[in-house]
Structures are given as C-alpha cells and as structure tokens.
Amino acid sequence: MQITRSKTFTADRAWGAKDIANMNGITTRLHWTDQPYQWHINDGEEVFVVLDGTVEMRYRLDGKEHSVLLEVGDIFYASVGTEHVAHPQGEVRVLVIETEGSV
Template sequence: MKIIRSKEFTADKAWKAIDIANMQGITTRLHWTDQAYKWHVNDGEEVFVVLDGQVEMQYKEGSTIQTTQLNTGDIFFASVGTEHVATPLGEARILVVEKEGSV
C-alpha cells in the first residue's frame, strides 16, 4: 500500500518522477516539472492527468499543430502515434500512465 501526497512532491530537476505502480507492463508515475518536455511519440497509449498546476499541451493532427491548456483535473489521452509536447505554466504535478519504458 502507498499513500502519496501529490501536492507535496517536488524534485531537483524537471520531469523527475515517483514510480507508483507497474501493472503488467503499464506504469503509473507522478512527475514534477517546471520546464517543457520534448516533442515525442510514445511507444503506446498515454494518459496524462494534471494533478496540480497548468500545462500547455501541443499535439499534431496530421501536419497541423494544435494547442490546448490543461488545468488541474484535466486529462489528455495520447493515442498510439500522437506526437505531442507538454509545457507547464509554472510548476506542475502530473500523473502519467503509459507502457513501461515509453519515452
């Protein structure tokens, strides 16, 4: 059993994470960040939940870049092949559920 107080989690570098669970190759991790990630495509599907803060999410639909702002409680689902990048607006805590070893 684990109890994690997500609002208390900080890290010494952007996108550092606490591993919460690995369920048959699907990981659940809590990330802290104050900097943008990089454009990437995951190896599988990804569920991205903003637990604290705000995140600007950019993603490609064909050759068009779309942008949306995710607020606390919002969920972004990246299907297989969705190229995307997350940029926090200040500090953010994000729960990510994805295939183990994904980018």
C-alpha cells in the same frame, strides 16, 4: 500499500518522477516539472492527468499543430502515434500512465 501526497511532491530535476505502480507492464508515475518536455511519440498509448498547476499541451494531427490548456483535473489521452509536448505554466504535478519504458 502506499499513500502519495501529490501536492507536496517535488523532484531534483525537471520531469523527475516517483514510480507509483507497475501493473502488467503499464506504469503509473507522478512527475514534477517547471520546464517543457520535448516533442515525442510514445511507444504506446499515454494518459496524462494534471494534478496541480496548468499545462499547455501541444500536439500534431494531420501535420497541423494544435494546443490546449490543461488545468487541474483535466486528462489528455495520446493514442498511438500522437506527437505531443507538454509546456507547464510554472510548477506542475502530473500523473502519467503509459507502457513501461515508453519515452
């Protein structure tokens, strides 16, 4: 059993994470960052939940780039093959659920 206070979680580097759980090869991790990630495609599906702050999520569909502003409580689902990149607007905390070892 563990309790994590996401609002007070910080890391020593951008996208630093705390492992919350690994359930049958699916990981749940709490990330802290104040820097953009990189364009990537996960090995499987990904669920991205904003717990604190605001994130501009950029993604590509049919060769066109799109952008959506995610606020606290918003959830972004990236299906297999969805190229995307997260751009935090200041400090953010996000919960990411994905296949273990995914990018």
